[in-house]
Amino acid sequence: xxxxGIIGAGQLGQMLALAxxxxxxxxxxxxxxxxxxxxxxxxxxxxxxxxxxxLEQLGIECDLVTFExxxxxxxxxxxxxxxxxxxxxxxxxxxxxxxxxxxxxxxNHDIPVGEFAAVSSWEELQAAVANLGLPAVLKTRRFxxxxxxxxxxxxxxxxxxxxxELGGTPLILEAFIPFTREVSIIAVRSxxxxxxxxxxxxNVHRDGILHRSIARPxxxxxxxxxxxxxxxxxxxxxxxxxxxxxxxxxxxLLANEIAPRVHNSGHWTQNGAVTSQFENHLRAIDGLPLGxxxxxxxxxxxxxxxxxxxxxQVLRIPGTHWHDYHKEPxxxxxxxxxxxxxxTAPLLEERLAHVEAxxxxx
Amino acid sequence: xxxxGIIGAGQLGQMLALAxxxxxxxxxxxxxxxxxxxxxxxxxxxxxxxxxxxLEQLGIECDLVTFExxxxxxxxxxxxxxxxxxxxxxxxxxxxxxxxxxxxxxxNHDIPVGEFAAVSSWEELQAAVANLGLPAVLKTRRFxxxxxxxxxxxxxxxxxxxxxELGGTPLILEAFIPFTREVSIIAVRSxxxxxxxxxxxxNVHRDGILHRSIARPxxxxxxxxxxxxxxxxxxxxxxxxxxxxxxxxxxxLLANEIAPRVHNSGHWTQNGAVTSQFENHLRAIDGLPLGxxxxxxxxxxxxxxxxxxxxxQVLRIPGTHWHDYHKEPxxxxxxxxxxxxxxTAPLLEERLAHVEAxxxxx
Numbered sequence: 001x002x003x004x005g006i007i008g009a010g011q012l013g014q015m016l017a018l019a020x021x022x023x024x025x026x027x028x029x030x031x032x033x034x035x036x037x038x039x040x041x042x043x044x045x046x047x048x049x050x051x052x053x054x055l056e057q058l059g060i061e062c063d064l065v066t067f068e069x070x071x072x073x074x075x076x077x078x079x080x081x082x083x084x085x086x087x088x089x090x091x092x093x094x095x096x097x098x099x100x101x102x103x104x105x106x107x108n109h110d111i112p113v114g115e116f117a118a119v120s121s122w123e124e125l126q127a128a129v130a131n132l133g134l135p136a137v138l139k140t141r142r143f144x145x146x147x148x149x150x151x152x153x154x155x156x157x158x159x160x161x162x163x164x165e166l167g168g169t170p171l172i173l174e175a176f177i178p179f180t181r182e183v184s185i186i187a188v189r190s191x192x193x194x195x196x197x198x199x200x201x202x203n204v205h206r207d208g209i210l211h212r213s214i215a216r217p218x219x220x221x222x223x224x225x226x227x228x229x230x231x232x233x234x235x236x237x238x239x240x241x242x243x244x245x246x247x248x249x250x251x252x253l254l255a256n257e258i259a260p261r262v263h264n265s266g267h268w269t270q271n272g273a274v275t276s277q278f279e280n281h282l283r284a285i286d287g288l289p290l291g292x293x294x295x296x297x298x299x300x301x302x303x304x305x306x307x308x309x310x311x312x313q314v315l316r317i318p319g320t321h322w323h324d325y326h327k328e329p330x331x332x333x334x335x336x337x338x339x340x341x342x343x344t345a346p347l348l349e350e351r352l353a354h355v356e357a358x359x360x361x362x
Numbered sequence: 363x364x365x366x367g368i369i370g371a372g373q374l375g376q377m378l379a380l381a382x383x384x385x386x387x388x389x390x391x392x393x394x395x396x397x398x399x400x401x402x403x404x405x406x407x408x409x410x411x412x413x414x415x416x417l418e419q420l421g422i423e424c425d426l427v428t429f430e431x432x433x434x435x436x437x438x439x440x441x442x443x444x445x446x447x448x449x450x451x452x453x454x455x456x457x458x459x460x461x462x463x464x465x466x467x468x469x470n471h472d473i474p475v476g477e478f479a480a481v482s483s484w485e486e487l488q489a490a491v492a493n494l495g496l497p498a499v500l501k502t503r504r505f506x507x508x509x510x511x512x513x514x515x516x517x518x519x520x521x522x523x524x525x526x527e528l529g530g531t532p533l534i535l536e537a538f539i540p541f542t543r544e545v546s547i548i549a550v551r552s553x554x555x556x557x558x559x560x561x562x563x564x565n566v567h568r569d570g571i572l573h574r575s576i577a578r579p580x581x582x583x584x585x586x587x588x589x590x591x592x593x594x595x596x597x598x599x600x601x602x603x604x605x606x607x608x609x610x611x612x613x614x615l616l617a618n619e620i621a622p623r624v625h626n627s628g629h630w631t632q633n634g635a636v637t638s639q640f641e642n643h644l645r646a647i648d649g650l651p652l653g654x655x656x657x658x659x660x661x662x663x664x665x666x667x668x669x670x671x672x673x674x675q676v677l678r679i680p681g682t683h684w685h686d687y688h689k690e691p692x693x694x695x696x697x698x699x700x701x702x703x704x705x706t707a708p709l710l711e712e713r714l715a716h717v718e719a720x721x722x723x724x
Binding site for chain 2: 014018021022023024026040041042274275283288289291292296297308311312315316318319321322323324326336341
């Protein structure tokens with residue numbers, strides 16, 4: 001029976017522990033928060049992510065360590081590695097946590113990606129805009145998530161405003177991509193190199209935060225997404241679940257970003273797939289055979305942002321599966337989600353619409 | 363967000379907590395063991411089940427209390443009721459924890475049951491054997507589970523041996539039932555009277571302990587089982603999941619026993635049904651709408667008795683779902699189970715056979 005360490009004790013840590021307990025694992029979390037939501041499911045070390053004593057304790061306590069978010073300091077992982085095994089690896093982490101590294105990595109591996117340019121000065125920004133044109137999106141290279149740290153530039157006036165807000169940290173300017181769909185693939189690779197892919201997921205974001213996902217088994221873009229994900233995982237010698245987001249433009253997928261962890265757009269797998277992404281992440285990093293990634297039925301997910309809707313009303317709708325992160329309500333915060341399953345696609349759409357009507361605007 | 367108390371912190375408590383955490387519940391367990399397997403998923407009060415101070419603490423801490431085994435002292439429940447709400451009720455508990463009460467209850471409610479007789483003396487035993495004939499089964503009225511506290515009487519010589527072993531406590535003699543199948547139904551009724559029934563499960567016991575279960579959606583005995591379960595739940599004003607075991611003889615189901623709790627023969631619902639029995643138990647006692655009880659695929663379960671087989675080998679078989687109770691190996695002890703799912707019935711049989719071959723005899 002192995003003891004697994006998780007860096008971060010948010011909802012992803014919570015759901016990893018819920019999936020891992022039946023597999024025989026026990027868990028220790030490191031998280032600076034007072035009562036993070038996964039804390040009740042294992043041992044919680046309350047410490048900053050760069051606290052060496054805490055990392056040493058985690059490393060000594062655990063046979064294997066993973067993380068639930070990509071902004072873990074790479075140095076923390078390097079330090080941990082002298083005590084225990086860590087997956088995914090530092091290379092994956094460093095690729096994912098810097099948008100410029102990430103986009104450059106895609107380009108170097110012949111994965112289609114939109115135009116982009118590094119921006120570290122006002123002059124570079126002006127040159128990049130001249131080159132890429134408007135609209136474009138100015139983003140911080142690091143620490144961005146859920147739409148944070150980015151500004152859309154539509155008119156020349158926006159350029160200076162965005163620079164005032166974001167200038168001073170390393171930035172990237174990305175050409176605006178007139179996409180027809182946002183899709184993602186949840187891929188998994190074990191330490192032995194075994195790979196598996198979930199069906200493509202169609203995503204809708206609102207204010208930069210994922211709003212809803214629907215699994216699309218048999219989608220015509222599946223092979224393309226798998227090919228890109230396979231290439232990335234092999235190049236990084238990756239172990240674990242990886243979320244890979246794309247913009248679809250005509251018949252091509254343009255790489256947006258990878259997350260070296262379980263991913264919000266894969267939450268539907270908890271109730272709609274033979275094996276959840278959380279279970280497969282643990283199987284992958286511990287070298288167990290991967291579980292089947294097929295769907296069991298039509299499945300989708302809606303995020304609860306800011307606060308939960310009425311639980312009883314939601315559960316009155318057939319095929320709804322409630323996932324409460326045990327967090328205090330707060331504007332813009334992911335506090336839970338509902339997975340929705342149905343025997344047919346139209347019924348799934350109907351149920352999704354029904355639940356959406358119960359969610360008050362954030 | 364409610365705090366739920368569970369009397370007993372064994373594997374059923376563990377699986378209730380795993381199912382209930384996403385619903386937003388937190389848990390407190392009362393259990394005399396030092397490190398019972400559910401303890402890591404909530405607050406553990408280490409105390410005997412009749413410890414009034416501990417029960418008071420549980421009652422004050424929890425909005426709602428339930429139990430994971432039927433040998434809870436009825437007085438403990440009565441005591442708890444002055445502090446909080448408890449489901450299922452004392453009437454259900456007292457009916458289920460005494461085989462004579464239980465069988466009499468079935469008879470009084472026109473639910474077919476095998477012949478039986480109360481036995482409290484050697485004379486009564488002899489009279490009962492004369493009346494029911496041999497073979498027959500002598501059982502303690504209370505505290506029996508997993509084949510414990512019972513002896514099969516085949517020859518007249520067995521009678522005295524069994525009496526020496528079991529005499530002195532209240533007993534029941536049951537006519538031996540030449541059944542063609544053992545089946546069970548997992549039924550659920552909410553505090554509002556809403557009811558739902560899972561598909562009939564076909565069970566095989568070994569040495570009195572459940573060995574394997576297979577869900578049989580569409581079985582021709584489904585309506586009969588539902589009718590009996592409905593009658594029992596309504597008569598007891600029951601709230602929660604109830605496991606109801608039957609012997610099938612020709613085209614009739616004879617009631618064997620009810621368990622006023624989640625039941626081993628319903629473990630397949632964790633991976634094979636839209637909603638698991640654990641989630642539905644919590645929904646029922648908290649008055650939430652019940653979840654759909656349909657199967658998602660063909661599903662079955664194998665218990666791990668005494669020790670776990672090799673996890674990696676089992677997980678290499680497609681459709682296997684590992685459930686480790688985090689218990690020390692011990693002869694005759696349930697230490698885990700595997701749920702097996704498959705898209706077709708023959709494939710399920712094949713996978714079950716494959717896993718069975720990996721389980722060493724206990």
